Amino acid sequence: MTINLIVAMDHKGQIGNKGGLPWENIPIDQNHFRNVTIGDDPTRMNVVIMGRLTWESLPKPLKDRVNVVLSENMDFKIPGILVLNSFEQVRLFVHELDPTFFGDVFIIGGAKLYEKFLPEAERVYLTYVAGDFEGDTLFPGHDTKKWQVTSCTPYAKGSESPYDLEFIIRDRIKPETPSE
Numbered sequence: 001m002t003i004n005l006i007v008a009m010d011h012k013g014q015i016g017n018k019g020g021l022p023w024e025n026i027p028i029d030q031n032h033f034r035n036v037t038i039g040d041d042p043t044r045m046n047v048v049i050m051g052r053l054t055w056e057s058l059p060k061p062l063k064d065r066v067n068v069v070l071s072e073n074m075d076f077k078i079p080g081i082l083v084l085n086s087f088e089q090v091r092l093f094v095h096e097l098d099p100t101f102f103g104d105v106f107i108i109g110g111a112k113l114y115e116k117f118l119p120e121a122e123r124v125y126l127t128y129v130a131g132d133f134e135g136d137t138l139f140p141g142h143d144t145k146k147w148q149v150t151s152c153t154p155y156a157k158g159s160e161s162p163y164d165l166e167f168i169i170r171d172r173i174k175p176e177t178p179s180e
């Protein structure tokens, strides 16, 4: 079971503003998010895990994925959605997922969840959004020496994006096995 992060940020590392995104809708990035988080294995469902504020920023539950929302409020319930109350519960849930039925796990924000799960993640799907935006929520800093860029695909602004973008995949560099 691999843990992945998926995030869109600007060059300042901003990811959110006033409960929403710092930028206008980016249809091509919404498609990218959907395709990556659903994946291409129809036999196993992927899991998306998010903080309560990110949940509230969504128009509706994310279809074809198991939605998990983190809140400290034990009374917070959403019909049909799994609400967990601590990082420990999330960790336990992830480690107990049956790989016969469930595929990859995606941490989809916000800031605290990214920070907490970055050390355990193997892959980060990053969309860089070019532009100057106002923001109040930042992606946590991370040691780029521990990550390699596996792919970087530029996308020029047009009808599917009001901004120039880069779709980047970063994979954790595996420690070298000592030779005998």
Ligand SMILES: NC(=O)c1ccc[n+]([C@@H]2O[C@H](COP(=O)([O-])OP(=O)(O)OC[C@H]3O[C@@H](n4cnc5c(N)ncnc54)[C@H](OP(=O)(O)O)[C@@H]3O)[C@@H](O)[C@H]2O)c1
Pocket (backbone or CB within 6 Å): 006, 007, 008, 009, 014, 015, 016, 017, 018, 019, 020, 021, 050, 051, 052, 053, 054, 055, 057, 070, 071, 072, 073, 076, 084, 085, 086, 087, 108, 109, 110, 111, 112, 113, 137
């Ligand atoms: N650009 C992107 O890719 C992206 C992705 C996601 C979100 N965003 C943006 O980021 C902003 C939301 O992010 P955020 O960081 O402010 O909030 P968030 O992480 O989405 O939600 C924070 C909430 O999650 C719950 N939570 C966090 N840590 C917890 C823990 N250890 N145990 C139990 N519950 C915990 C708490 O809910 P309770 O208060 O209910 O206890 C907390 O108030 C929005 O502006 C959103 O649009 C952007």
